[in-house]
Amino acid sequence: MSEDEFQEALKKQPLVNIGTSGHVDHGKTTLIEALTGVWASRHSEELKRGITLKIGYADTAIYKCPKCPPPQAYYTSATMPKDGKCKYCGSPLEFVRKVSFIDVPGHEMLMSIMLAGAALMDGALLVVDATKECPQPQTREHFTALSIIGVRNLVIVQNKVDVVSKERALESYNEIKKFIAGTWAENAPIVPVSALHKANIDALVWAIEEYIPTPRRDFSKPPRMFVIRSFDVNKPGTNAKDLVGGVLGGTIVQGRFEVGHEIEIRPGIKIKKDGQEVYEPVYTTITSLKTGDQPLEKAYPGGLVAVGTTLDPSVTKADNLIGNVVGYPGTLPPTLYDLEIEVNLLERVVGLDKPMKVEPVRAGEILMVNVGTALSIGAVTSVRDNVAHMKLKIPVVAETGTRVAISRQLAGKWRLIGYGFVK
Ligand SMILES: Nc1nc2c(ncn2[C@@H]2O[C@H](COP(=O)(O)OP(=O)(O)OP(=O)(O)O)[C@@H](O)[C@H]2O)c(=O)[nH]1
Numbered sequence: 001m002s003e004d005e006f007q008e009a010l011k012k013q014p015l016v017n018i019g020t021s022g023h024v025d026h027g028k029t030t031l032i033e034a035l036t037g038v039w040a041s042r043h044s045e046e047l048k049r050g051i052t053l054k055i056g057y058a059d060t061a062i063y064k065c066p067k068c069p070p071p072q073a074y075y076t077s078a079t080m081p082k083d084g085k086c087k088y089c090g091s092p093l094e095f096v097r098k099v100s101f102i103d104v105p106g107h108e109m110l111m112s113i114m115l116a117g118a119a120l121m122d123g124a125l126l127v128v129d130a131t132k133e134c135p136q137p138q139t140r141e142h143f144t145a146l147s148i149i150g151v152r153n154l155v156i157v158q159n160k161v162d163v164v165s166k167e168r169a170l171e172s173y174n175e176i177k178k179f180i181a182g183t184w185a186e187n188a189p190i191v192p193v194s195a196l197h198k199a200n201i202d203a204l205v206w207a208i209e210e211y212i213p214t215p216r217r218d219f220s221k222p223p224r225m226f227v228i229r230s231f232d233v234n235k236p237g238t239n240a241k242d243l244v245g246g247v248l249g250g251t252i253v254q255g256r257f258e259v260g261h262e263i264e265i266r267p268g269i270k271i272k273k274d275g276q277e278v279y280e281p282v283y284t285t286i287t288s289l290k291t292g293d294q295p296l297e298k299a300y301p302g303g304l305v306a307v308g309t310t311l312d313p314s315v316t317k318a319d320n321l322i323g324n325v326v327g328y329p330g331t332l333p334p335t336l337y338d339l340e341i342e343v344n345l346l347e348r349v350v351g352l353d354k355p356m357k358v359e360p361v362r363a364g365e366i367l368m369v370n371v372g373t374a375l376s377i378g379a380v381t382s383v384r385d386n387v388a389h390m391k392l393k394i395p396v397v398a399e400t401g402t403r404v405a406i407s408r409q410l411a412g413k414w415r416l417i418g419y420g421f422v423k
């Protein structure tokens, strides 16, 4: 990738994904709103119930005052004055970079969605409610998920400091310090904020600038995108000649896509063949690319990219293609119905109120696997040493060495128990 191409791309599209993580109701979505001005939980069911159910996206740009010291120097499109000038010294603010936030649910029933989101994160914010003892079960479980998936750029956000005493704020800080002591996140910054009152957000932006850099990716690798959403964007009753093809929403994880190129989507759609249900890859052409409202000729890793296609919209409607992998024809890993994984179990199940020992994997049990944004369950057919064979209900697209998160149902809920690598 040339420096010019990187700089050019940087102006048009966020090239870094910053995820949220943390226990339910600790203020992840409120924090993203404070940073971006966007409420990322927009689905009607989410609005009704006040909890995040799906992966949410919100983009913003970071700006900096050339004269003021940090943290006052730091702004986002949502926090900067309308005239684009520093509110302390009046200097015109300088554009730093675009960033995309990926918001995940904290509810214990939605761990699989968090894992799908985590597969896309270049860095993360771990949101901790200062009014609650730390760690809460999904604080632990999300932190473990970041550890497993290999997210290493972390900023810890101590939220809701508007409703705690100074003593409690200090106690909460010490709980967080103790929680991360001896882990890879030991030196992560802890930034106290009130997401609700948008207090100390400049210090958080500063920490993001210091600790979550935009990764320099190799754009020349064969392009690959993980699908997170798929839609039929036509209004009911549209004339057949005006129909627009199916749209895929996802995050590019390597390479770049260009308008006009042919793509393959795997595992594709379920069909019946000789009385058996199988998945067949789908082939189509990219008719448009967009990030936010910005049309693109080329799309790069980072943020949510909408890919227009020539597919019949009935194929993409209602998130039908979630978890699929997109690439140029012939470049994708194989579709696997049988999975052989080298299993690494956690010592403890961390997502429960009381952590408990992880029992070994047994033949015959049902496990859940997350591979990229794909999710499948399957029965373990055999276990030898630390290698487990599984028969999957829905096939996954993965090559040797692909990282897999493994969950087991405990007390009726899927809990993260370990990770593995595809053999
Ligand atoms: N007092 C106070 N309340 C906050 C703050 N941030 C969030 N809240 C409140 O906490 C509740 C939960 O906030 P959300 O942003 O929905 O929390 P979340 O972590 O996104 O929740 P899930 O996505 O369901 O896990 C809401 O009632 C918010 O208004 C804060 O800084 N101070």
Ligand SMILES: [Mg+2]
Pocket (backbone or CB within 6 Å): 028, 029, 030, 041, 051, 052, 103, 104, 105, 106
């Ligand atoms: Mg939320």
Ligand SMILES: [Mg+2]
Pocket (backbone or CB within 6 Å): 024, 025, 050, 051, 052
């Ligand atoms: Mg909530």
Ligand SMILES: [Zn+2]
Pocket (backbone or CB within 6 Å): 065, 066, 067, 068, 073, 086, 087, 088, 089, 090, 091
């Ligand atoms: Zn200034």
